[in-house]
Amino acid sequence: MSDLTSLTLKAALDGLKSKAFSSAELTQAFLANIEAANPRLNAYVEVTADRALEMARASDARIASGEAGALEGAPLGIKDLFCTDGVQTTAGSNMLRGFVPPYESTVTANLWRDGAVMLGKLNMDEFAMGSSNETSAFGPVVNPWKSKASNADLTPGGSSGGSASAVAADLCLAATASDTGGSIRQPAAFTGTVGVKPTYGRASRYGMVAFASSLDQAGPIAKTVEDAALLLRSMCSFDEKDSTSLEVETPDWTAAVGKSVKGLRVGVPAEYVMDGMPAEILNLWEQGQAWLKDAGAEIVPISLPHTKYALPAYYIVAPAEASSNLARYDGMRFGHRAEGAKSLGDLYEKTRAEGFGKEVQRRLTIGAYVLSAGFYDAFYVRALKVRRRIAQDFDEAWKACDVVLTPSTPSAAFAIGDKQIDPITMYLNDVFTVTANLAGLPGVSVPAGLDAGGLPLGLQVIGRALDEATMFSAAAALEQAAGFTARPEKWW
């Protein structure tokens, strides 16, 4: 039965519908995979086996009675920052160890409404702050891929490292993830999977543990572009409980998958050629342009002049928002509380020193600094102005093109421990993805090739706001041309 777990989401849904196998069988197969793999990969922080089987049996009953939903019986992994009623939700932090939400996030509620099955909660960088899943209080996630050059454990990227690793290693059909600066697309690129961040406001943030609210957006990590389109549709909805939720229809994006890209104008931004960019990344990017051209698209050179300022602006805006958002962890109403404090102030400071890991403390300190009197205008307000410049770059670009094609990441997956020496080296992972967050645009990473070490590399397609459809068409065209079929060799 283990081959069931290598099915795509679409194929599994077809098989469930035609009763070729049951959701209970499929769920069992995934639980067996998780049990065998998780001690090495550390992708799940909690496996909800009983609940999964219960949900699977309920799905089988609904399939039998002809009441199947859009994701009926599909076993999924849930990033551990989506609140799940009655199931521990930690956001990868000791601060929330033991926190059991008494309510459900809107995104996951939508999935259960459509019949999906929850296998468990997936590991992540603490409060989604990281690009390698090394900041998790539950330890790093290991990438199922290994380089031909070395046997070292590689990171799956972050912050949605557990989601990416689980999808790549067949530990779920697909997974939910979230993206503040690249946290869906970078891990997808590192694991040969497809990751989508929709337009800001498409997916509700209600019940998602907040990092930087003006940038945070939920999305799927899946095996194919079609699977990602399927899952994204269920995740998105207008939600009154999120003040930035967009009151718009959620289209059926699978209709865009496979649609011709003839005449599509594909923008290639000159500024995305970075100093010291590996030749392999550059070559893959050129290959991507050639593929789309062969499929009938037109390649248009464009300029996004403020690209190099996106990451520095992000590292003001995101920590500033985080320092405000994470003020709620005060040890009073939920989460960790320190013992033996001498005063109220002491209690706050001790609680947060014990509960937060190093990277979170670093970012909260930066956030407090850039928001403090005397620096607010020089740092925070300036960064917000630069952010508008970045958004305006795209507004200008859309006059000449319909989508933008870029590499997803500046390198393939790196070894655990390799980039911890210097925070900025780590931050540079998001150099190609962060602009879409600042401008609120949809972006997708598609696996497109392998580097010399046999590790996956991704290409990113950025679309106009609310035009995921065109983005999906371009992504599917790349996927088809790339014919990416490589899989990690099973060593775990």
Added chain:
Amino acid sequence: MAVDSATVKKAAHLARIALPEERLEPMAQELNGILAWIEQLNEVDVEGVEPMTSNVEQPLRLRDDVVTDGAKVEAVLSNAPKAADGFFVVPKVVE
């Protein structure tokens, strides 16, 4: 605009994080590295540019001013570090 240990201590206090003395100097160095990198934002001409706080250009929605939720004392307290008789219990702060 170099950050020293005293500045880090102040910022960490604003963030309500008790940083041990031995972490102040390394954190100052890290912050200086990050701030030096961030300084390139000064090259950007932002004359007349409105700060961008949100990607959503819609006015905030208003709902009817009525009670829509409540009577969930147990759920609200279910994750409290300490609770009793329907209340959060916090350490005594007023002598």
